[in-house]
Amino acid sequence: MLVREAARAQWPLEHVYVGESAAIDMDGVPVTVVADGVLERVATTITPRPVIAVGRQRLVAIEELPTATFLVVLDEISDPGNLGTIIRAAESAGADAVVVGGGVDVFNPKCVRATAGALFFTRVARVANAESALRVIGGWGMRRVGTSASAPRRYDDVDLIAPVAVVLGSEAHGLGAEVVASVDELVSIPIVGRSESLNVASAAAVLCFEVARQRRAP
């Protein structure tokens, strides 16, 4: 449950509202019980759980991340479900932070839900565009690896053990030209079947867990 995850992550919550039929113990956060049916009218889901929390939006600045060893940089992701699923996969695979360059807002309710709480456990930086973030990241000596369906180099054929920023592009257009010009290397996930490409969140999962796999290997 999202609110429980936010509390577990000590995310700054200001107030929690629960339906009469729900019991909740929130350490240090004011809880207000409201009549059954009220939350259903406020929530953005059709069948909400009977708990709503109000919390601050917390972001980091890109400048706070120079000691990261694993970043995920996103260029104009437009679907909130994809963005949330990518944040969940990135956090699960051990990424230090996700850098969101343009596209849909990370606090879009569908995105927050799709993170399944991972949003509270990872750092997110929001930048106007991915290429400006990549220039900063490159200045730290971190390798910037972009993904492109047509790149000849395979994603599992590059060293992902050294500090790396994995870069993924929009659903419709992939990486923008400015972003391609700002990475050190392009890799692809080879398609074995007849599909033309992978969903961007699937590609992110494959890439992030390849980082985890290489770093775990003896």
Place this chain on the structure above:
Amino acid sequence: MLVREAARAQWPLEHVYVGESAAIDMDGVPVTVVADGVLERVATTITPRPVIAVGRQRLVAIEELPTATFLVVLDEISDPGNLGTIIRAAESAGADAVVVGGGVDVFNPKCVRATAGALFFTRVARVANAESALRVIGGWGMRRVGTSASAPRRYDDVDLIAPVAVVLGSEAHGLGAEVVASVDELVSIPIVGRSESLNVASAAAVLCFEVARQRRAP
């Protein structure tokens, strides 16, 4: 575009309807041009592309798959976006077929769209429950590898080169007890971060591309 993918796959289309402003050449399929605005009222999306195709639902029987070397078996997937995304990842990674055990209908419009056309290029079998399919698959000598967040064995520590059926469970409950009893082995994708689990479509992508990676390796 979905209709183009269906045609490329020689999926049995019966009729295509296009808006006045759209031109389309469908080899051997009757095309009817309708007034602009008509398709918008018929389609299930808010901003549809001006093409609608009517086609048959095509499924295979599980008994048609004994020579497969890579199957993806699903147990009660409930979200159509997840189901479609899994079919897309499975087809992309080279799976011979996807076996859908219960859960949401594979011809749900959101599922069809999420496959991005992969549905037309892969074989799909629909069974009442995954465990009955796994018994048939086991009879062929194919290894059945289930996924569970708590399994001690790592997904990248098992041989996925020999014929294998990868088994994934529902978003809310993972694999059912009957399904767990019907697999040869359980594996997990180790979580490095603090998330409790991966989205099932992300897990499917990681697993399917590990099959592809092992089979590609020298």
